[in-house]
Amino acid sequence: MSGTRYVGNLQNGDRVKISSDSPNKSIVISGISGTGKSQRICDLEKNIIAEGSTVIVLDLDGSHYNVGNENIISAREDGIALNFLDVKILNKPSDEISEYQAEIANLLLSVTKAGDRQRALLRDTILWALKHKNNFENDFSAIETGLEEIGTEKALGVRDKIWPLLKCRVFRESKKTIQKGKVNVISFESFDTDLTKVLVEIFLKNLWKEARRMKENKITVVIDEFQNLILGRKSSIEQILREGRKYGIDILLATQTLATFSKATLVALNQAAVRLYFRPAVSETKMLAQQIDGTNVERLILTLKHLKVGESVAIGDLEIAGKHIERPIVVRTDYRKKNGYDIRR
Numbered sequence: 001m002s003g004t005r006y007v008g009n010l011q012n013g014d015r016v017k018i019s020s021d022s023p024n025k026s027i028v029i030s031g032i033s034g035t036g037k038s039q040r041i042c043d044l045e046k047n048i049i050a051e052g053s054t055v056i057v058l059d060l061d062g063s064h065y066n067v068g069n070e071n072i073i074s075a076r077e078d079g080i081a082l083n084f085l086d087v088k089i090l091n092k093p094s095d096e097i098s099e100y101q102a103e104i105a106n107l108l109l110s111v112t113k114a115g116d117r118q119r120a121l122l123r124d125t126i127l128w129a130l131k132h133k134n135n136f137e138n139d140f141s142a143i144e145t146g147l148e149e150i151g152t153e154k155a156l157g158v159r160d161k162i163w164p165l166l167k168c169r170v171f172r173e174s175k176k177t178i179q180k181g182k183v184n185v186i187s188f189e190s191f192d193t194d195l196t197k198v199l200v201e202i203f204l205k206n207l208w209k210e211a212r213r214m215k216e217n218k219i220t221v222v223i224d225e226f227q228n229l230i231l232g233r234k235s236s237i238e239q240i241l242r243e244g245r246k247y248g249i250d251i252l253l254a255t256q257t258l259a260t261f262s263k264a265t266l267v268a269l270n271q272a273a274v275r276l277y278f279r280p281a282v283s284e285t286k287m288l289a290q291q292i293d294g295t296n297v298e299r300l301i302l303t304l305k306h307l308k309v310g311e312s313v314a315i316g317d318l319e320i321a322g323k324h325i326e327r328p329i330v331v332r333t334d335y336r337k338k339n340g341y342d343i344r345r
């Protein structure tokens with residue numbers, strides 16, 4: 001997994017790249033609204049496909065800028081072809097099957113308040129659906145019928161809790177597929193945030209499974225405003241950050257603030273090869289300066305405060321013309337009004 005990846009330019013035009021010996025190619029971007037994060041993301045995407053990699057943007061609200069020649073897949077209109085329940089698990093030892101049932105049940109219930117009894121019911125239903133999925137058009141109707149077969153008030157209560165998921169029909173046969181070497185934008189626009197959270201996690205879980213199976217991949221997942229998604233040790237996002245490079249998959253994440261994340265998530269985010277700090281909220285500036293470089297806090301505070309739109313402080317595994325850069329540097333992109341990216345639609 002060598003090869004360098006473009007990060008941006010210095011003021012004098014020198015190209016800053018991820019160093020070739022970096023353990024991964026993931027990038028985490030932070031900065032308040034309007035500081036140029038999303039524009040930079042498009043710039044990075046163009047460079048990533050120019051390297052021959054495939055970009056998969058999970059566009060949570062349809063706000064991804066137009067990069068030209070992208071393959072747009074609407075989760076609602078086009079659907080996403082994906083095999084949700086994995087019947088191969090049934091050939092595994094029983095403890096692995098139970099673990100799988102719990103994992104899927106917890107995933108489906110992750111944005112709801114469900115009691116232990118309801119979780120247990122859904123775990124049983126997952127097993128039922130695995131065994132009967134061939135009789136159904138899709139895995140979600142198998143789960144729905146499974147709960148209706150049990151038929152108790154509790155079971156129907158679970159069905160109602162996950163109703164939006166059972167009925168959204170996102171995961172179905174689709175004419176659209178991910179195209180290699182392109183920017184693919186999967187839009188979750190028009191779904192509410194809770195449903196989007198679960199849909200994205202299901203998508204990423206599947207991508208992760210496929211990537212591990214295929215080994216040779218060159219995929220970058222891009223998620224702007226990722227802070228509301230499912231995080232935590234077992235989440236796909238943190239797994240990709242930790243182990244993605246083994247399977248040739250990396251991630252480009254952006255958020256307005258880092259203040260809302262748990263310590264464990266911050267540790268995972270720090271595994272990214274590079275962090276780009278666009279201008280932060282005043283209240284976060286000092287804390288970030290300390291994290292970036294504890295020996296130069298006052299100067300960094302000034303640098304962060306005075307970042308212009310499109311500028312960011314970069315730290316991590318960086319190189320310029322093959323030379324490692326150890327200190328934080330200010331990185332930008334050539335941006336002229338006419339080559340900025342437009343809003344889609």
Ligand SMILES: Nc1ncnc2c1ncn2[C@@H]1O[C@H](COP(=O)(O)OP(=O)(O)O)[C@@H](O)[C@H]1O
Pocket residue numbers: 031032033034035036037038039040309310311332333334335340
């Ligand atoms: N590198 C840049 N140089 C000058 N202006 C920029 C640059 N990047 C973005 N902008 C301007 O700032 C606006 C906000 O940029 P955007 O990337 O959407 O910010 P964010 O995602 O941080 O909210 C853009 O519409 C554009 O007008």
Ligand SMILES: [Mg+2]
Pocket residue numbers: 034037038039224
């Ligand atoms: Mg933005």
